[in-house]
Amino acid sequence: MKPDYDIVIVGAGVIGYSIAFRLMQNDPGLSLAVVGDPANSLMASRAAAGMLAPYGECEKADAFFEFCRESLNKYPAFIQSLEEKSGQSVYFSQAGSVMPESQFGERWDERIRFFEDQNIAYQVWDKATVRSRLPGLSENCGRVIWTPEAQVNNRQMHDALKTASVKAGVHTLWENVTGFRLLKDRIESAITDNGEIVGRKIVIAAGSWSPQLGKILGVSVPLKPIKGQMCRLAVEDDALGYTVHGKMTYIAPWREGFGFVVGSTMEDRGYDPSVESDVIQDLIERASQILPCLSRAPLLETWTGLRPAPQDMSPIMGRSARYENLYYSTGHYRNGILQTPNQSDYLADTILKSNPVEIPEFSPARYDL
Numbered sequence: 346m347k348p349d350y351d352i353v354i355v356g357a358g359v360i361g362y363s364i365a366f367r368l369m370q371n372d373p374g375l376s377l378a379v380v381g382d383p384a385n386s387l388m389a390s391r392a393a394a395g396m397l398a399p400y401g402e403c404e405k406a407d408a409f410f411e412f413c414r415e416s417l418n419k420y421p422a423f424i425q426s427l428e429e430k431s432g433q434s435v436y437f438s439q440a441g442s443v444m445p446e447s448q449f450g451e452r453w454d455e456r457i458r459f460f461e462d463q464n465i466a467y468q469v470w471d472k473a474t475v476r477s478r479l480p481g482l483s484e485n486c487g488r489v490i491w492t493p494e495a496q497v498n499n500r501q502m503h504d505a506l507k508t509a510s511v512k513a514g515v516h517t518l519w520e521n522v523t524g525f526r527l528l529k530d531r532i533e534s535a536i537t538d539n540g541e542i543v544g545r546k547i548v549i550a551a552g553s554w555s556p557q558l559g560k561i562l563g564v565s566v567p568l569k570p571i572k573g574q575m576c577r578l579a580v581e582d583d584a585l586g587y588t589v590h591g592k593m594t595y596i597a598p599w600r601e602g603f604g605f606v607v608g609s610t611m612e613d614r615g616y617d618p619s620v621e622s623d624v625i626q627d628l629i630e631r632a633s634q635i636l637p638c639l640s641r642a643p644l645l646e647t648w649t650g651l652r653p654a655p656q657d658m659s660p661i662m663g664r665s666a667r668y669e670n671l672y673y674s675t676g677h678y679r680n681g682i683l684q685t686p687n688q689s690d691y692l693a694d695t696i697l698k699s700n701p702v703e704i705p706e707f708s709p710a711r712y713d714l
Contacts, residue, residue, distance in 0.1 A: 348516075350376045352696065353535055353544030355522050355558065357381025358390035359499065360674050360681055361550040362506035362515075363689040366427070369513035371693050378516040380535060380542060381551070388618075389552045389681055392650025394575065394597040394606040395499040397683045400492040401442055401590040406463050408706040409659050413680055416687035420495055423686040427502070431509035436498035436601050440586050443470075443479065445486035445635060448591040456490060467492045481584050483637055496588050498599050499682045518542065522551075524561050531670050532562075546696060548672045553616070553653040555661075555675040564667055564714050568676045570616055570651035575608035576625050578642035585636060594631040596639070604645055607632045620647045654678045659706050662688060663695055666710035672696055673709045 352368065354361045357379050365379050397420060399413035424437045446453050460467045468491045475482060475489055482489075511517060520537035525547075527533065534541040549558055559566035582600045589596040597606040607628050625647050633640035655661055655676035665671035674692050677684050695701040705711070 347534065347541045347543050348378065348518075349543040350378045350516070350545070352377045352546045352548065353542055354379045354548040354550055355381065355535060356548075356550030356552060356675075357517065357519070358550070358552060359503050359506060359685055360390070360552070360677065360688065361548070362503065362510050363685045364548060364550060364674060364692045365510045365515045366430075366506055366513065367689040367693040368696065369510065369515060370426075371697055373513065377514070378518055378542060378544070379510065380518045380520055380522055380537065382519070382521045388649075388651040389653065390503050391500050392573070392575070392648055393499045393682045394595065394608055395497040395502070395599070395682055396442070396588050396595060396597050397495040397497060398442055398588065398590065399680075399683060400460065400465055400467075400494055401444060402680060402683075404459075406459075408704055412687055412704070412707075413683055416684050417495060419686040419690070420497070424497070424502075427505050427509055430512065431505040433501070433505040433508055435501045435505050436599065436603075438496045438598075438600070439493070440496070441491050442494040442588040442590060443489040443491050444590045445482070446488045446490075447486045448635065453490070460490075460492070465492065479585070479587070481636055481638055483635055486635060491587070494588065496597060497682065498601075498603065502682070502685075522558065527562075530668055532668055546670045546672065548674060548692065548696070550674045552675060552677075552681075553651040555653065555673070559714070562668065562671075565712070566661070566675070566714060567656035567712055568653050568661070569613070571654045571678070572612040572614050572617055573609040573650045573652060574612070574620055574624050574628070575606060575648060575650065576628060576644060577604050577606050577646040578629070578639055579645050580605045580638060580642050584638055589635055591632065591635050594628060594635070596632050596636055604642075605639070607639065609650070616651065618649050618651075620649050652678050653681075656712075660684065660688070661709055661712070661714065662691060662707045663703055663709055665714055666708075667714060673714060
């Protein structure tokens with residue numbers, strides 16, 4: 346007998362599981378499955394640094410920025426609920442982020458104007474304040490801008506989302522979706538290596554692998570993987586209390602004995618998963634110009650992530666324009682972890698409500714998907 350579900354989510358990363366988690370909270374009676382290849386599904390979710398940084402990342406006040414800002418504001422309640430439902434601890438810090446003047450150059454004044462225009466809380470710390478609050482920072486950094494951003498251990502969050510979803514009744518199927526059975530403008534089932542999975546509604550949340558699923562459906566999903574090489578260093582928790590935005594680098598303290606994450610490259614090299622030692626060394630050297638102790642820190646881990654970058658750099662979220670029971674949540678690029686709470690609410694509302702509010706800038710219809 347074919348497994349039969351109300352909703353089948355293709356993609357077992359943070360995005361897919363967060364949608365499942367929110368759907369089950371909204372309607373515990375749903376029958377729901379998350380389907381995904383364990384390797385491909387995690388090339389963004391567990392490869393990220395967990396920086397929740399709309400103010401450091403976004404350059405203009407558009408729908409994308411507002412969505413990210415809303416998501417940051419939802420994080421405290423999201424993490425609290427996730428810990429309660431999963432019974433697992435997830436590291437989450439609201440200490441904020443700093444941006445050294447030496448790393449921003451002419452963009453320093455642009456950032457301040459942006460913060461003021463958008464009523465974003467910020468502080469400019471002079472050199473004396475930096476020496477007091479950030480004694481490990483290089484004196485060459487000069488002043489810093491502090492903003493109220495946050496940091497999460499995304500691997501712990503992914504583990505907790507899986508656990509909470511399973512406890513709520515979600516079925517996890519570690520299978521690779523290789524096709525779909527179609528009937529006119531509906532998807533009847535997902536086809537995997539082990540057979541068919543029937544779903545009355547289908548959600549594609551497969552990150553960089555979404556275009557491959559699109560081809561099966563006869564549509565072109567305009568996104569591509571952007572490779573990012575990164576590393577984790579053994580650093581004492583008290584070496585830095587904030588995340589740091591630098592020029593072509595960032596430093597993200599995971600703390601709790603997990604060290605600091607340093608990243609990341611931006612490489613258009615397809616699905617290349619290789620890690621290059623010279624690239625990692627260059628990352629460490631650049632980060633060490635900000636936090637000198639990193640040059641002496643033992644290297645704990647290196648890895649590569651694949652960010653799903655859409656053509657217009659806005660996520661693809663919402664109901665399909667081509668298939669009446671298909672939904673998308675993909676193309677989150679560098680901000681998938683940040684967008685997780687808000688996109689899970691948005692997708693749950695889109696799937697369960699008869700007249701959901703659509704964000705046109707994110708709609709699959711703009712690409713005729």
